[in-house]
Amino acid sequence: MVFKMALKKTDPNYKWVILVICFLMEFLCLGFCSSNQGLFTKPITSALGIDRLAYSYWSSIRYAAQVLVALSFGTMVSRFGFRTMVFAGLSAMIGATLLRAFGSTLAAFYLAGALHGAGIVFVGGTMAGTIVRRWFKQDIGKYTGIVMAANGIGGAAAAQIVTPLIDSGAFGFRKAFLLSAIVTLVIGVFIILFLRDNPNDGPMATGKQKKQPKNALWVGMEYTAVKKRPYFYLAAFLVFLTGISLQSIGSITIVYLSDLGFSSGFLAATATVSSLVLTCSKLITGTTYDKWGLRAALLLCQFAGLSTFILNGSLTGPNTIGMVFAMTATILSSTALPLETVMIPLLTNDLFGSASYNKVLGIFMAMNSLGLCLGSPLGEWIRNLSGTYRPCFWIFGSIMIVVIVAFQFVIRSAYKDRDAILSLEETKTV
Numbered sequence: 388m389v390f391k392m393a394l395k396k397t398d399p400n401y402k403w404v405i406l407v408i409c410f411l412m413e414f415l416c417l418g419f420c421s422s423n424q425g426l427f428t429k430p431i432t433s434a435l436g437i438d439r440l441a442y443s444y445w446s447s448i449r450y451a452a453q454v455l456v457a458l459s460f461g462t463m464v465s466r467f468g469f470r471t472m473v474f475a476g477l478s479a480m481i482g483a484t485l486l487r488a489f490g491s492t493l494a495a496f497y498l499a500g501a502l503h504g505a506g507i508v509f510v511g512g513t514m515a516g517t518i519v520r521r522w523f524k525q526d527i528g529k530y531t532g533i534v535m536a537a538n539g540i541g542g543a544a545a546a547q548i549v550t551p552l553i554d555s556g557a558f559g560f561r562k563a564f565l566l567s568a569i570v571t572l573v574i575g576v577f578i579i580l581f582l583r584d585n586p587n588d589g590p591m592a593t594g595k596q597k598k599q600p601k602n603a604l605w606v607g608m609e610y611t612a613v614k615k616r617p618y619f620y621l622a623a624f625l626v627f628l629t630g631i632s633l634q635s636i637g638s639i640t641i642v643y644l645s646d647l648g649f650s651s652g653f654l655a656a657t658a659t660v661s662s663l664v665l666t667c668s669k670l671i672t673g674t675t676y677d678k679w680g681l682r683a684a685l686l687l688c689q690f691a692g693l694s695t696f697i698l699n700g701s702l703t704g705p706n707t708i709g710m711v712f713a714m715t716a717t718i719l720s721s722t723a724l725p726l727e728t729v730m731i732p733l734l735t736n737d738l739f740g741s742a743s744y745n746k747v748l749g750i751f752m753a754m755n756s757l758g759l760c761l762g763s764p765l766g767e768w769i770r771n772l773s774g775t776y777r778p779c780f781w782i783f784g785s786i787m788i789v790v791i792v793a794f795q796f797v798i799r800s801a802y803k804d805r806d807a808i809l810s811l812e813e814t815k816t817v
Contacts, residue, residue: 401583402522408582409515409534411574412473416510417728418541420480420567421503422662425641426546426553426654427560431496434557440767441493445500450630450760452504457753460513461745468584469518476509477575481568488564504756513752516732517745522586528684528733532673535728539666539721546658554651605809607740613747618800622738623754625790625797629726630758631765632783632790635776636695636720639766643776644713649705657717664721672725673733681737682798688730689791692723696784700777727755738801 424446432439463472483502486495508514515534523530549563613619641654676684698716702709735748766779 402586404581405518405522405583405586406530406534408578409518410537411578412510412515413512413534413537414541415571415574416476416480416507417512417535417538418662419545419570420484420541421507421511422538422542422545422658425639426550426658427563428642429645430553430557430560434560435491437493440764440771442496443763443767445493445496446763447760448497448500449504449507450756450758450763452501453508453756454753454760456505456508457513457749457756460508460749460752463509464514464517464745469514469521470579470582470584472509473514473582474579476506476511476514477571477578479503479506480510481571481575484564484568484571488561488568508752512728512732513748516729517748520732520736520744526677527736528673528676528729529670530673531732532670532676532725532729535669535673535725536666538724538728539662539664539669542662542665543659544662546655546662550651550655550658605736605740605805607742607744608804608808610743610746613739613743616800616804618797619739619747621793622734622797622801623750625793626731626734626751627754627758628786628790630755630760631762632692632696632758632786633724633727634759634762635766635779635783636692636724639763639776639779640699640716640720643699643779644702646776647702647704647709649710649713653705653710653713657714660714661717661721664718665724668722669725669729671722672729676729676733676737681734682795684733685726685730685794685798686791688723688726689787689794691719692726693784693787693791695720695723696780696787700780700784702777727759731755738797738805740805 428439428442431437432442479502483499483506486499486502490496490499512535516531519530519534520527545567548566552563552566553559555562608616641658644654644657645651672684672688675687695716698712698719702712702716731751732748735744735751739747762783766776769779769782770776
């Protein structure tokens with residue numbers, strides 16, 4: 388029996404089990420429990436008599452918690468391992484969902500936001516991307532895209548399951564949250580039982596580097612060297628700006644369409660289409676990265692986001708043209724959303740490598756979360772001033788243009804350093 392267990396622990400195919408586990412992590416965290424939050428805004432604020440702006444701060448607290456926790460991501464994972472931190476993240480997610488299911492005050496929703504944000508860091512894209520990178524050495528973009536695609540599947544499933552529950556009565560949202568907690572608990576048990584900290588061949592090897600494609604794993608720079616690169620700080624700031632602009636896609640759009648008079652059935656349809664397209668777009672983004680590199684994958688997502696802002700900003704009402712514009716914007720927005728999931732781990736690896744990966748990834752995720760934290764109240768503030776969310780899309784679209792242009796400078800500067808490092812290592816091995 389001992390011998391058989393030893394064979395099981397050295398099974399080289401266990402990485403596929405890990406891929407399934409990471410897929411389920413995304414299905415739960417960013418899909419079932421986090422997608423479609425816009426569907427809950429009106430039911431909760433109406434049933435509990437809560438001001439919409441005051442309620443929106445739960446999302447800000449969520450992202451603020453993500454910022455604080457993400458900054459310690461590398462340290463926590465190194466000290467406690469993947470399995471322990473995923474367990475902590477799942478526990479936080481369940482607690483947050485239960486608070487939202489039974490809470491009746493803003494304080495309860497704010498505390499739920501803090502737990503939700505902490506849980507996302509250790510169950511969501513940051514953790515899943517890091518685990519995939521630990522277990523897979525080739526086609527990182529493809530496998531990261533496959534895992535992140537679970538977000539769309541989970542969101543599509545949630546949209547169809549929770550919408551009838553939300554519409555079942557004034558407090559139907561409580562049933563929806565309770566169901567989400569149960570689903571998280573059941574799948575979470577499976578995740579913890581089968582997750583392993585390290586692959587069979589040990590941690591990713593480090594050592595001298597050979598010349599390789601720009602999208603391959605490479606040892607890269609130590610964090611002390613990264614901190615001396617001006618483009619590192621510019622990249623972090625651009626990730627922050629991206630987070631601000633993407634927040635309008637995640638939380639403002641559905642409420643905006645509802646305010647314009649689009650039916651709840653159409654809103655549910657857009658949520659489902661968004662989740663289904665997101666499933667494909669994350670895989671497409673990862674494959675684009677593997678085949679054509681970081682710049683092509685980034686531009687694909689960024690221009691999709693810019694087009695989304697233009698279309699949403701042009702909407703006037705639920706007429707035929709408006710419905711076409713809204714559904715097209717939904718499809719394009721799902722093509723843009725991999726910017727905050729698939730692309731951040733790939734960006735970190737591509738520009739800075741393995742030596743500083745966990746620390747840089749934590750910082751980038753913190754900056755993205757900070758942007759998301761500020762995006763929602765900024766959108767509500769603009770709505771209070773103008774009476775509509777429409778100006779938000781033009782403002783965030785302008786921000787996206789700045790991000791597109793500035794990222795070209797970041798990539799060019801980083802690749803110069805990367806080529807110099809790889810050339811130097813290649814010379815040493817000759």
